[in-house]
Amino acid sequence: MVEIGGIAVRVNTLNADFLGMLQNRYAGFLSHSERAEIEFKVDLIDPGLSDGDRPVEVRHQRGVWMFRRGDFLAEWRPASRSGWIRQTANPYSIDAVLRIVHTLVLARQGGFLLHAASAIRNGKAFVFAGVSEAGKTTISRSAPPDVTLLTDEISYVRRQGDGYVGFGTPFTGELAKLGENVSAPIAALYFLAKGNENRIDPITAGEAARSLLANVLFFAKDEELVQATFHTAFEFVSRVPVSRLTFFPDARVWELIG
Amino acid sequence: MSNLYVARNPRVAARSLDGDMMIMSGQDSTLFTLNKTATILWQAADGATPLEQIVQRRICAEFEVEPGEALRDAETLARDLASHGILEISEEPIIREGAK
Numbered sequence: 001m002v003e004i005g006g007i008a009v010r011v012n013t014l015n016a017d018f019l020g021m022l023q024n025r026y027a028g029f030l031s032h033s034e035r036a037e038i039e040f041k042v043d044l045i046d047p048g049l050s051d052g053d054r055p056v057e058v059r060h061q062r063g064v065w066m067f068r069r070g071d072f073l074a075e076w077r078p079a080s081r082s083g084w085i086r087q088t089a090n091p092y093s094i095d096a097v098l099r100i101v102h103t104l105v106l107a108r109q110g111g112f113l114l115h116a117a118s119a120i121r122n123g124k125a126f127v128f129a130g131v132s133e134a135g136k137t138t139i140s141r142s143a144p145p146d147v148t149l150l151t152d153e154i155s156y157v158r159r160q161g162d163g164y165v166g167f168g169t170p171f172t173g174e175l176a177k178l179g180e181n182v183s184a185p186i187a188a189l190y191f192l193a194k195g196n197e198n199r200i201d202p203i204t205a206g207e208a209a210r211s212l213l214a215n216v217l218f219f220a221k222d223e224e225l226v227q228a229t230f231h232t233a234f235e236f237v238s239r240v241p242v243s244r245l246t247f248f249p250d251a252r253v254w255e256l257i258g
Numbered sequence: 259m260s261n262l263y264v265a266r267n268p269r270v271a272a273r274s275l276d277g278d279m280m281i282m283s284g285q286d287s288t289l290f291t292l293n294k295t296a297t298i299l300w301q302a303a304d305g306a307t308p309l310e311q312i313v314q315r316r317i318c319a320e321f322e323v324e325p326g327e328a329l330r331d332a333e334t335l336a337r338d339l340a341s342h343g344i345l346e347i348s349e350e351p352i353i354r355e356g357a358k
Contacts, residue, residue: 204276204278205275205276206275206276206277206278206280206291209273209275209280210280210289210291213282213289214289218287221285221286221287223269223284223285224284226271226282226283226284226285226287227270227271227282227284230271230273230282231271231273234273234275237275
């Protein structure tokens, strides 16, 4: 069972080597909960049967979600909380399926996955968003010892009460280091910009919402969920301080955080 | 004389924040930020008020612009917004099922 953001996903496979690969890949996020929110049966296929570079496609029809990419095909039936994944024996395909499933589950709950590093300091979570090369890995790598890294790549955000909580994820970036499986209330979201100095500048709520939406992971062409995610972004920026963090790539930037 | 009617597409999500009207297409997640004129048009696009009346009452009242020119610009804008799925345009009033 892989539990991310408090949502347990049971993965059933008959292949002991593949199971071992998953246990290694998701170490720290394995759970022995009795009840899985979602259950997937994995059918392993021959590498020759994969479909090359076909881009990810997520569709919903009559209560069934279908996920497809060159390296996997999957189906998920939310009503029965079950599905299957057809893939070769690699950890990346199931990782992509998990990301997709979590975006769908979170969209209905007022949360989202975000292209962002995040970390906990002094009991509060700080989120550092940006596209590739914006500095997510750099700021993660330069974190001082009192900082707990939640992720260097994909931040997990859930609504809780009047605020939002950031959870650790095993979804890694260049650092290739799993986040810690812990959570904390989100105190601030920063959009990263590299510069010659360290400073925090305010941004307008409109810019914050636009930038947030540009960094939210979302795969489904589903009007209801797109609209839900859109409104969630506005809720988030109305409840969490959002700023631009310009930083010089060394540890001194952390003097501004926390 | 323009007989166009314009209506907000119910399949998009819209929010106004700090004077910016932002709209996201539910079909392809494209995000649009409307300028002031487009925002006025969006807000007035109830499907029942002719575009010409919207221009006279809302746009000409807001901007110093000659009505004929304003109407031509508004038509172009309305068609542009319709091409992105933000508005619907018709030569008849647009009445939605369930609308009162």
